[in-house]
Amino acid sequence: MNFTPKLPDVGTTIFTVMSALAREHNAINLSQGFPDFACDPLLVELTHQYMQQGYNQYAPMAGLPALRERIAEKCALLYATHLDPDTEITITAGGTQALYTAISAFVHPTDEVIVFEPCYDSYLPAIRANGGIPIPIALQAPDFGIPWDEVRQRLSPRTRMIIINTPHNPSGTILTAKDLQQLDQLTADTDILVLSDEVYEHIIFDGQAHQSVLRYPNLRQRSLAVYSFGKTLHATGWKIGYCIAPPNLTREFRAIHQFLVFSVNTPLQYAIADYLSLPTRYTELPHFFERKRDLFLQLITGSRFTYQQARGSYFQFLDYSAISSMPDTEFARYLTQHIGVAAIPISVFYSQNKPQQSVLRFCFAKQDSTLHQAAECLMSL
Ligand SMILES: Cc1ncc(COP(=O)(O)O)c(C=O)c1O
Numbered sequence: 001m002n003f004t005p006k007l008p009d010v011g012t013t014i015f016t017v018m019s020a021l022a023r024e025h026n027a028i029n030l031s032q033g034f035p036d037f038a039c040d041p042l043l044v045e046l047t048h049q050y051m052q053q054g055y056n057q058y059a060p061m062a063g064l065p066a067l068r069e070r071i072a073e074k075c076a077l078l079y080a081t082h083l084d085p086d087t088e089i090t091i092t093a094g095g096t097q098a099l100y101t102a103i104s105a106f107v108h109p110t111d112e113v114i115v116f117e118p119c120y121d122s123y124l125p126a127i128r129a130n131g132g133i134p135i136p137i138a139l140q141a142p143d144f145g146i147p148w149d150e151v152r153q154r155l156s157p158r159t160r161m162i163i164i165n166t167p168h169n170p171s172g173t174i175l176t177a178k179d180l181q182q183l184d185q186l187t188a189d190t191d192i193l194v195l196s197d198e199v200y201e202h203i204i205f206d207g208q209a210h211q212s213v214l215r216y217p218n219l220r221q222r223s224l225a226v227y228s229f230g231k232t233l234h235a236t237g238w239k240i241g242y243c244i245a246p247p248n249l250t251r252e253f254r255a256i257h258q259f260l261v262f263s264v265n266t267p268l269q270y271a272i273a274d275y276l277s278l279p280t281r282y283t284e285l286p287h288f289f290e291r292k293r294d295l296f297l298q299l300i301t302g303s304r305f306t307y308q309q310a311r312g313s314y315f316q317f318l319d320y321s322a323i324s325s326m327p328d329t330e331f332a333r334y335l336t337q338h339i340g341v342a343a344i345p346i347s348v349f350y351s352q353n354k355p356q357q358s359v360l361r362f363c364f365a366k367q368d369s370t371l372h373q374a375a376e377c378l379m380s381l
Contacts (some may be wrong), residue, residue, distance in 0.1 A: 022342035046271035063091025097226035118349030167312025299375030
């Protein structure tokens with residue numbers, strides 16, 4: 001049979017490969033980004049209750065009104081912005097579906113989309129599957145900041161969208177108010193959209209404030225901001241999130257959304273709506289994960305790994321150049337097979353011009369005991 005693959009270069013992702021290798025070698029898995037601890041039992045109880053009460057049929061296409069209202073309240077509190085739950089918030093099947101839907105709704109064949117590498121692995125395939133052309137720009141090590149002059153040079157009449165991600169996976173960096181102001185200036189008086197991946201909005205450390213596009217009135221008008229309850233509620237397997245965008249963009253977003261999934265898991269939406277009425281459910285998160293970052297780094301103090309400590313997300317880059325000259329994918333395999341810890345090599349987060357950096361990404365969203373065990377292995381290097 002003849003057919004042309006839409007994504008000819010996509011095979012099994014490194015996350016699947018490393019997790020399988022970790023299982024095979026009984027290694028501690030700090031590769032994939034998910035907690036190895038349970039979500040709040042109250043959430044499970046609430047979901048169970050709603051299932052038992054019969055809330056098991058299709059939810060409204062845009063999402064449960066009560067949940068959208070709680071999200072609007074949360075954003076008013078955090079980002080001092082007024083959102084209309086009816087026209088500006090859509091509940092999605094996780095952050096990934098929101099990202100894909102936003103790209104699919106606005107990127108036409110030959111449109112250019114600026115992405116900053118290293119980046120989350122769904123952006124480029126989503127752009128390509130929709131006929132768009134990714135324009136990758138490398139973040140500047142060691143801080144992984146955005147080179148704004150280069151962005152200015154790479155803008156063209158075909159630039160349709162710029163994708164940003166803060167706090168950042170995989171580097172653990174965050175964008176500052178200055179970055180957002182640069183983005184605002186650069187896109188002013190253009191038709192460029194901003195897709196802002198903010199799934200780690202609550203996982204930010206050292207007293208920093210998350211710089212959401214929602215804080216910036218002009219930027220907000222051209223932005224689709226994406227969030228994930230999987231990250232916020234320690235329940236990545238639930239695949240539920242949302243997209244916030246002004247009404248004209250939300251209309252187009254929903255035009256695709258309704259034919260991609262139509263609507264999202266009903267009992268979870270009821271449960272999360274109840275749960276969010278207690279803001280402490282998410283205000284504890286920065287401290288919770290900052291303590292885990294600090295513990296992990298303290299446990300490897302004295303090792304030959306070097307690092308800039310993560311300022312957000314639940315990922316920590318570690319540089320192993322003082323330990324080995326192996327390329328990063330090889331070293332990641334070695335670490336899994338012989339040292340007993342799985343991590344992700346930095347190079348897989350690049351589509352081109354892969355840097356010759358000796359850096360691996362470790363996920364510290366793990367029980368303290370897991371971090372202790374992993375650190376003990378890493379200290380043996
Ligand atoms: C930067 C980033 N964006 C989006 C997602 C996807 O979120 P979800 O699991 O809700 O689809 C992830 C998950 O790892 C991520 O790291």
